[in-house]
Amino acid sequence: xxxxxxxxxxxxxxxxxxxxxxxxxxxxxxxxxxxxxxxxxxxxxxxxxxxxxxxxxxxxxxxxxxxxxxxxxxxxxxxxxxxxxxxxxxxxxxxxxxxxxxxxxxxxxxxxxxxxxxxxxxxxxxxxxxxxxxxxxxxxxxxxxxxxxxxxxxxxxxxxxxxxxxxxxxxxxxxxxxxxxxxxxxxxxxxxxxxxxxxxxxxxxxxxxxxxxxxxxxxxxxxxxxxxxxxxxxxxxxxxxxxxxxxxxxxxxxxxxxxxxxxxxxxxxxxxxxxxxxxxxxxxxxxxxxxxxxxxxxxxxxxxxxxxxxxxxxxxxxxxxxxxxxxxxxxxxxxxxxxxxxxxxxxxxxxxxxxxxxxxxxxxxxxxxxxxxxxxxxxxxxxxxxxxxxxxxxxxxxxxxxxxxxxxxxxxxxxxxxxxxxxxxxxxxxxxxxxxxxxxxxxxxxxxxxxxxxxxxxxxxxxxxxxxxxxxxxxxxxx
Ligand code: NAD
Numbered sequence: 001x002x003x004x005x006x007x008x009x010x011x012x013x014x015x016x017x018x019x020x021x022x023x024x025x026x027x028x029x030x031x032x033x034x035x036x037x038x039x040x041x042x043x044x045x046x047x048x049x050x051x052x053x054x055x056x057x058x059x060x061x062x063x064x065x066x067x068x069x070x071x072x073x074x075x076x077x078x079x080x081x082x083x084x085x086x087x088x089x090x091x092x093x094x095x096x097x098x099x100x101x102x103x104x105x106x107x108x109x110x111x112x113x114x115x116x117x118x119x120x121x122x123x124x125x126x127x128x129x130x131x132x133x134x135x136x137x138x139x140x141x142x143x144x145x146x147x148x149x150x151x152x153x154x155x156x157x158x159x160x161x162x163x164x165x166x167x168x169x170x171x172x173x174x175x176x177x178x179x180x181x182x183x184x185x186x187x188x189x190x191x192x193x194x195x196x197x198x199x200x201x202x203x204x205x206x207x208x209x210x211x212x213x214x215x216x217x218x219x220x221x222x223x224x225x226x227x228x229x230x231x232x233x234x235x236x237x238x239x240x241x242x243x244x245x246x247x248x249x250x251x252x253x254x255x256x257x258x259x260x261x262x263x264x265x266x267x268x269x270x271x272x273x274x275x276x277x278x279x280x281x282x283x284x285x286x287x288x289x290x291x292x293x294x295x296x297x298x299x300x301x302x303x304x305x306x307x308x309x310x311x312x313x314x315x316x317x318x319x320x321x322x323x324x325x326x327x328x329x330x331x332x333x334x335x336x337x338x339x340x341x342x343x344x345x346x347x348x349x350x351x352x353x354x355x356x357x358x359x360x361x362x363x364x365x366x367x368x369x370x371x372x373x374x375x376x377x378x379x380x381x382x383x384x385x386x387x388x389x390x391x392x393x394x395x396x397x398x399x400x401x402x403x404x405x406x407x408x409x410x411x412x413x414x415x416x417x418x419x420x421x422x423x424x425x426x427x428x429x430x431x432x433x434x435x436x437x438x439x440x441x442x443x444x445x446x447x448x449x450x451x452x453x454x455x456x457x458x459x460x461x462x463x464x465x466x467x468x469x470x471x472x473x474x475x476x477x478x479x
Pocket of ligand 1 (some may be wrong): 049146147148149150154172173174175202203205206207208209210213223225226227229230233247248249250281342365382384410450453455
């Protein structure tokens with residue numbers, strides 16, 4: 001059985017202590033690979049490699065850093081089929097989705113930041129007889145920790161700006177979906193990335209990830225994952241004065257007014273509810289519908305949701321694959337149970353699915369729930385699965401109150417053809433990202449991140465390059 005190994009100092013190696021974790025295919029429930037189980041010693045080895053590589057990489061001309069990153073982007077693209085298949089098997093997501101979204105985006109991340117660094121400039125401020133200019137220097141060795149829902153997509157979203165800015169990196173993918181990060185190691189070797197510039201260390205969050213957060217030499221942690229773990233990392237890293245970027249959970253509202261472009265809204269809402277089995281931090285799991293449209297929307301939406309085929313992620317007809325793990329499967333089911341206890345009525349879904357040949361996989365029907373109070377646990381806690389609730393509303397004030405009632409503030413979608421209302425909602429909704437009449441339309445130059453308990457800091461564009469650099473002001477007086 002293949003062992004997923006660490007990539008340290010340019011080599012693929014097993015963890016020092018030699019332990020292994022199971023890597024499970026969620027579509028079948030079977031162990032199909034082993035993951036090296038790293039600890040403190042492996043993080044230390046990765047750190048020493050990254051530290052030794054720092055001077056060379058940070059002094060490598062930007063054009064050369066950019067060229068190597070472009071090569072990595074090209075190779076991801078060239079290996080799209082292999083990477084997409086690996087992502088689908090590791091994560092349970094439909095292969096069609098991995099081919100269309102996950103892997104192209106991983107390549108785009110490298111390409112985007114390879115270009116962005118060539119355009120990254122810093123400020124200067126001139127005064128009478130003096131000038132200030134700001135140097136933007138790389139931080140040193142930085143840590144990137146990513147989750148399982150968009151494995152290579154989010155892993156590269158952190159690594160690419162960190163490398164482009166001249167840092168050397170220790171990166172930890174989720175232990176639940178480590179395969180494409182492992183395949184990326186070989187791509188980096190083949191693309192000629194110098195040894196030690198990127199080090200990928202596999203293992204458990206509370207062991208490998210924790211050792212990263214505590215390492216005194218790691219200058220910054222860029223983390224994407226749950227709010228709970230983000231808070232644990234902050235409690236360790238903040239007193240050490242590490243720079244922190246935290247991209248955390250969400251419970252996003254999808255607000256639908258009767259004057260919207262109905263067909264576009266309906267089609268997009270099916271996607272924003274259930275794409276990737278609802279396991280995208282930006283999915284809209286709380287659907288608020290203006291009362292005069294509510295009955296029509298509910299019946300049309302149910303027809304569309306019932307059409308979604310749940311099954312083998314490798315089958316092209318599949319729209320809903322397996323959820324990522326047994327633990328997550330059980331968590332989602334516990335929320336469906338809670339919704340019933342809270343008085344919710346399940347209009348469709350709510351059950352597990354056992355496709356022929358994949359009976360032990362982790363499949364859940366797309367689930368639509370109604371009749372819940374807007375502020376109950378089902379409507380305020382992150383479920384992160386194929387489960388949405390429908391709630392009618394009467395006035396703009398009511399829906400803003402309901403939309404803003406959770407501890408989260410990641411993203412929002414508003415469907416309306418009223419321009420004034422669209423702008424007002426964009427201001428009034430607590431969220432880092434507001435989509436009007438669209439969803440998941442991403443321009444990589446824009447700031448990405450959440451408010452409230454959805455995170456601290458912004459990724460994307462020059463925001464990411466600013467995070468991964470330290471500004472130093474230089475002041476010169478002429479005479
Ligand atoms: P998680 O917090 O359990 O794990 C994320 C990563 O942190 C993994 O690599 C894990 O091994 C590591 N980790 C776990 N405990 C750690 C510790 N004590 N110290 C250091 N590292 C540790 O999250 P998950 O279950 O992998 O992902 C799902 C969550 O991610 C959801 O809450 C989702 O909303 C969130 N998410 C947010 C965004 C965003 O951009 N805001 C994007 C995707 C996912």
